[in-house]
Amino acid sequence: MCSGxxxxxxxxxxxxxxxxxxxxxxxxxxxxxxxxxxxYDALSTTYLCRKLMARMGLNPERLxxxxxxxxxxxxxxxxxxxxxRTVTALGPLGQSEGLDETRLTFQLExxxxxxxxxxxxxxxxxxxxxxxxDAYDRFFTSDEVDRLFDELIGxxxxxxxxxxxxxxxxxxxxxxxxxxGLNPSDVSKHMNSSSRYxxxxxxxxxxxxxxx
Numbered sequence: 001m002c003s004g005x006x007x008x009x010x011x012x013x014x015x016x017x018x019x020x021x022x023x024x025x026x027x028x029x030x031x032x033x034x035x036x037x038x039x040y041d042a043l044s045t046t047y048l049c050r051k052l053m054a055r056m057g058l059n060p061e062r063l064x065x066x067x068x069x070x071x072x073x074x075x076x077x078x079x080x081x082x083x084x085r086t087v088t089a090l091g092p093l094g095q096s097e098g099l100d101e102t103r104l105t106f107q108l109e110x111x112x113x114x115x116x117x118x119x120x121x122x123x124x125x126x127x128x129x130x131x132x133x134d135a136y137d138r139f140f141t142s143d144e145v146d147r148l149f150d151e152l153i154g155x156x157x158x159x160x161x162x163x164x165x166x167x168x169x170x171x172x173x174x175x176x177x178x179x180x181g182l183n184p185s186d187v188s189k190h191m192n193s194s195s196r197y198x199x200x201x202x203x204x205x206x207x208x209x210x211x212x
Contacts, residue, residue: 002038003024003038003042003065004038004040004041006024008045008048008049008052009112015058015062015108016108016112021086021087023064024063025065025067025076026042026066027039028069029131051153052118057098059090062090110160113163114157118153158182158186161180162187163199165180170206172207176191191209198212200212
């Protein structure tokens with residue numbers, strides 16, 4: 001299977017199912033058998049997912065991508081062994097990050113709900129114009145992309161987390177802020193935005209928000 005078919009959904013689902021790390025193997029860059037150069041798409045997905053993981057409080061080192069040819073059996077073994085040592089040192093998913101199982105599942109599920117939107121943002125705003133490893137490294141580690149990520153994805157992730165919380169029961173602004181470690185004013189801003197789109201409603205009698 002071409003590494004370009006690796007979807008962000010696959011990675012998040014692997015973590016949701018209890019995997020402590022995910023290693024993606026792709027063909028060598030600029031040696032793709034297809035005109036699509038799907039391995040660059042896999043590289044982009046990896047960068048975005050690592051940023052998303054950091055935002056959720058997960059160690060990005062739990063996700064890695066390596067490039068090699070079908071004849072690089074030794075290289076594959078070395079990469080797998082090295083990654084296994086890294087993940088073993090980190091311990092079970094969530095443990096070194098201080099996330100219990102409930103909180104971990106909550107974070108991953110909220111991120112998974114956001115996948116279609118993230119893919120749209122990547123296509124429209126986070127495309128690298130030049131296909132080279134250096135260009136991708138510079139692009140995804142730039143301050144501008146960090147700003148765009150926070151602006152376009154970070155806020156949406158917070159809203160997705162709020163939606164997951166409200167599935168369980170209606171909550172006040174203060175309760176949402178306490179659950180997510182957010183400033184109450186930021187929660188109010190997210191709720192106002194979600195209300196305009198018909199996602200939530202405010203119960204004036206109970207002074208709390210609920211799903212619309």
